[in-house]
Amino acid sequence: MQAPRGLFISFEGIDGAGKSSHIAALADAFRAQGRTVTQTREPGGTPVAERLRELVLHEDMDALTEALLVFAGRRDHLRRVIEPALARGEVVLCDRFTDATFAYQGAGRGFDTGVLAALEQWVQSSDGLPTGQLRQPDMTLWFELAPEVAAQRLAAARAPDRFEAEPAAFFARVHAGYAQRAAAAPARFVRIAADATRHAVWQQITAAMVRRGWLAIMVAAQVGPR
Ligand SMILES: Nc1ncnc2c1ncn2[C@@H]1O[C@H](COP(=O)(O)OP(=O)(O)O)[C@@H](O)[C@H]1O
Numbered sequence: 367m368q369a370p371r372g373l374f375i376s377f378e379g380i381d382g383a384g385k386s387s388h389i390a391a392l393a394d395a396f397r398a399q400g401r402t403v404t405q406t407r408e409p410g411g412t413p414v415a416e417r418l419r420e421l422v423l424h425e426d427m428d429a430l431t432e433a434l435l436v437f438a439g440r441r442d443h444l445r446r447v448i449e450p451a452l453a454r455g456e457v458v459l460c461d462r463f464t465d466a467t468f469a470y471q472g473a474g475r476g477f478d479t480g481v482l483a484a485l486e487q488w489v490q491s492s493d494g495l496p497t498g499q500l501r502q503p504d505m506t507l508w509f510e511l512a513p514e515v516a517a518q519r520l521a522a523a524r525a526p527d528r529f530e531a532e533p534a535a536f537f538a539r540v541h542a543g544y545a546q547r548a549a550a551a552p553a554r555f556v557r558i559a560a561d562a563t564r565h566a567v568w569q570q571i572t573a574a575m576v577r578r579g580w581l582a583i584m585v586a587a588q589v590g591p592r
């Protein structure tokens with residue numbers, strides 16, 4: 367039997383939007399359909415990139431340093447984990463990818479998006495792709511939630527890291543950064559209205575998968591967020 371085509375799906379949104387709660391459920395749904403799933407995250411996903419993650423989340427640094435570290439981790443993650451998994455025909459579910467760099471370092475910190483675009487070109491070109499084409503997710507689920515609601519959820523949930531400790535105005539800019547990326551790539555982005563019950567959010571996610579023919583309706587109905 368021919369191996370299925372690899373699928374690369376990223377999850378984006380401001381901190382507290384509800385991504386983590388749904389990634390494991392989507393992994394369960396794909397596995398129930400017989401697919402092999404690689405569940406991963408950024409910053410992180412490899413030993414090297416996880417060490418860089420610790421620095422980015424907890425050490426003081428400027429936006430260019432942050433950008434260089436997240437892209438360095440991304441390069442290692444692509445080469446060691448994402449590209450091999452896609453080549454094996456797996457489903458890769460990634461908690462954040464490059465859109466987060468444009469939203470947080472670009473819009474949030476006000477760093478030059480031209481430099482980020484240049485780093486994106488360097489890091490996301492791959493031997494397996496036609497010349498000039500960059501590795502990008504096949505679909506990006508953008509969990510859209512008002513920053514005030516996300517902040518209320520987080521306050522009840524966990525101690526903040528360097529980003530989560532930022533003021534509301536920072537998250538308003540990050541949100542605008544995501545909106546800009548979504549407008550620039552409408553075929554890739556699926557907007558999830560995240561100010562809803564977990565069940566309603568899950569239904570939007572599975573509907574998007576079913577529309578693309580990636581998930582069977584039966585499977586989507588049987589699995590859900592834990
Ligand atoms: N639909 C929802 N309604 C209310 N609370 C939610 C919902 N989804 C997630 N949460 C809660 O909000 C907090 C942040 O969710 P999480 O999945 O960690 O967000 P993220 O991964 O986007 O930062 C957690 O305490 C989680 O249980």
Ligand SMILES: Cc1cn([C@H]2C[C@H](O)[C@@H](COP(=O)(O)OP(=O)(O)O)O2)c(=O)[nH]c1=O
Pocket residue numbers: 381386407408409436461462463464466467468470471527529530
């Ligand atoms: C991928 C990425 C994340 N980030 C930030 C966004 C988040 O605040 C933080 C970690 O993301 P995340 O894993 O979503 O945090 P948590 O485990 O606390 O839910 O890193 C960037 O600033 N740039 C990036 O390129």
